[in-house]
């Protein structure tokens with residue numbers, strides 16, 4: 001067999017692809033056919049980072065969430081915590097966006113609890129899980145301590161978070177453990193993510209652990225041989241001083 | 247309604263590493279090739295620019311370039327007694343999406359499997375006697391010697407940086423003395439190592455082992471490949487795996503093949519086009535083409551003389567099951583083949599915490615590492631050990647991306663002040679000696695179609711039934727202590743060992759080295775494809791990817807995946823075109 005169609009197809013393709021698209025407009029984009037790499041200006045893909053205006057939490061939810069974050073990554077004499085890093089602004093924007101809506105996740109039923117090895121199985125996308133769990137957390141605290149979570153002492157707050165983490169405290173409608181795991185993960189994200197997303201404000205977390213950020217070229221340091229490297233961090237937006245007039 | 251399109255010579259389903267390899271060779275041979283890719287176009291200036299490529303949240307944690315599970319995911323359970331549930335977001339592995347596939351965001355650790363890995367069944371049975379009955383391993387049907395020229399070619403396409411260990415039978419100093427004979431040196435010298443690799447190398451030598459530089463697809467110098475494409479030196483930026491490279495310094499379909507392909511008039515790529523099934527002729531002996539859907543939801547029938555599945559092992563298996571090609575594997579009877587021998591990788595490691603010295607993990611690259619191979623494959627005597635196979639032991643420095651990499655010693659709580667201070671104290675002072683363990687096929691680990699959950703087109707998801715096996719547990723229990731001993735010799739304050747215990751967990755990231763499901767072999771009763779990666783059932787259907795592996799070896803897969811692709815494409819051009827039909831008589 002000699003693949004007799006080759007020549008014919010080739011010809012039709014060279015007519016600009018109209019033959020391929022014959023029956024109706026084809027949505028998938030066409031490339032190749034000898035036309036080279038399809039470069040166009042201004043086609044770079046900037047990130048979705050949320051803006052100041054994007055928020056999901058009510059004022060009360062926001063306050064409670066900020067308190068939880070501050071217990072997970074506390075501010076202390078050693079360095080900045082979730083509060084200085086403004087993790088709560090990060091979370092608010094994330095929950096208002098595609099992540100909070102679970103837009104890229106598989107969220108079809110049926111839902112079941114699952115085993116520990118099967119991962120996130122809540123029927124609620126992240127933002128909804130926060131909303132329900134925060135309400136249950138406050139109910140739990142009011143039932144036992146006559147105050148909402150934010151009104152408790154730090155020791156009491158830690159005790160309750162520990163109970164959720166270790167599955168000693170459970171909620172009625174949603175899994176306290178699933179919420180705890182999620183908010184811990186998101187808090188660490190907000191603490192350490194690039195500042196464009198609203199957390200890690202002024203790169204405080206990067207400065208604290210001495211991560212130089214997004215510099216993208218360390219060839220001069222490959223032979224560091226175990227020595228400390230002192231490089232102030234740079235984020236995707238640059239760093240303070242770069243855009244000042246001094 | 248399905249629209250019929252004009253016929254092409256070859257349609258490629260998926261346009262990642264293997265799709266690009268097939269497209270380049272087939273168009274060079276004069277064939278009219280169409281690649282259908284479900285994801286979008288991606289190129290370096292538009293998608294991996296150095297002004298935003300190094301964004302940890304976006305690309306890893308928000309899965310910027312991976313397949314979205316909302317479109318299609320995998321259901322998972324550890325064993326047949328459980329109910330599989332969908333992976334609602336990815337975890338332990340990260341299937342790629344879009345032009346370049348996972349080749350965009352791989353690390354570039356580019357190994358060749360050992361000669362004995364290709365004959366795992368006959369070799370081990372001969373040396374150690376009969377294998378356990380439920381260990382369903384088998385030989386590939388193709389040998390290392392047959393694949394050698396294709397390994398060599400892929401290494402030249404990628405400009406792999408390394409030190410030869412066995413040049414045409416002569417053992418070379420500084421290389422891997424256990425590797426199969428190579429016809430040529432690596433095209434580039436190894437990467438420059440950092441402090442952690444230096445310590446690893448010294449500790450391993452002290453133990454009488456033979457450390458060698460990991461073969462790397464991150465460039466140690468500027469390089470022009472056989473297609474005339476230029477790669478730039480790696481900048482050790484620390485954003486390799488899970489990220490695109492903005493410096494043209496990591497070999498990928500984008501940097502090593504696609505720009506040349508785009509110049510050829512007989513190549514067409516259609517993006518945002520998801521293949522739903524392979525269609526068969528009425529008599530069931532040939533594939534007639536594929537049906538795909540574009541982003542408007544419209545369906546198209548694309549006829550072709552030859553169909554090649556290049557859609558990664560999980561989707562290749564699912565497409566065969568959905569298209570009813572070959573007999574689905576049945577774990578009860580052990581009969582059937584499609585979905586059989588799903589394997590993975592058994593990872594463990596020992597983390598060293600230093601007091602004085604800094605490992606400075608941010609000075610890192612995807613394949614920057616030193617390794618030893620004494621405990622891989624059948625490089626050591628397994629008599630009386632109760633398992634076969636092994637793994638390489640390596641010390642990589644890939645990154646200090648802080649959301650992902652902030653190790654604290656055992657005993658430190660997972661949050662709160664103590665945790666935070668420990669993260670700070672150890673952040674630039676750790677390194678890991680890892681074991682990259684093989685995964686032998688077992689009767690009860692397999693892939694099939696889920697009875698409950700469907701994708702956005704209403705078609706069953708792929709169901710994965712998988713857990714670590716007795717062989718895996720013994721393998722990891724035997725080799726992890728060696729990694730620990732090396733780690734203890736590296737001069738740190740403290741070593742923490744992460745053993746591989748308990749059931750496989752689908753969530754923490756391990757590797758995107760899913761293998762099996764469309765396995766190759768010598769017998770149509772026990773394999774999906776013959777030794778030319780050609781379907782036993784439809785002679786004009788070929789399969790690419792690690793789904794062909796009858797079991798997984800103790801290495802990263804892509805070197806072998808690429809060699810199998812070049813081997814098959816040569817068979818198509820040299821043999822199949824002249825006389826289309828089955829290349830092996832069953």
Ligand SMILES: Cc1cc2nc3c(=O)[nH]c(=O)nc-3n(C[C@H](O)[C@H](O)[C@H](O)COP(=O)(O)OP(=O)(O)OC[C@H]3O[C@@H](n4cnc5c(N)ncnc54)[C@H](O)[C@@H]3O)c2cc1C
Nearest residue numbers: 260262263264284343347348353354355521758791802804
């Ligand atoms: C984070 C990460 C790190 C890795 N690091 C290494 C490493 O260091 N060393 C190593 O050897 N390997 C590594 N790998 C694995 C390596 O990337 C794969 O082995 C390799 O890309 C496989 O090539 P492939 O062509 O089979 O699949 P891919 O390159 O993934 O390409 C498959 C393509 O098919 C498309 N597709 C799927 N389904 C359809 C459909 N129905 N219709 C149309 N198109 C479809 C996908 O969108 C994708 O573009 C890594 C992988 C990941 C994700």
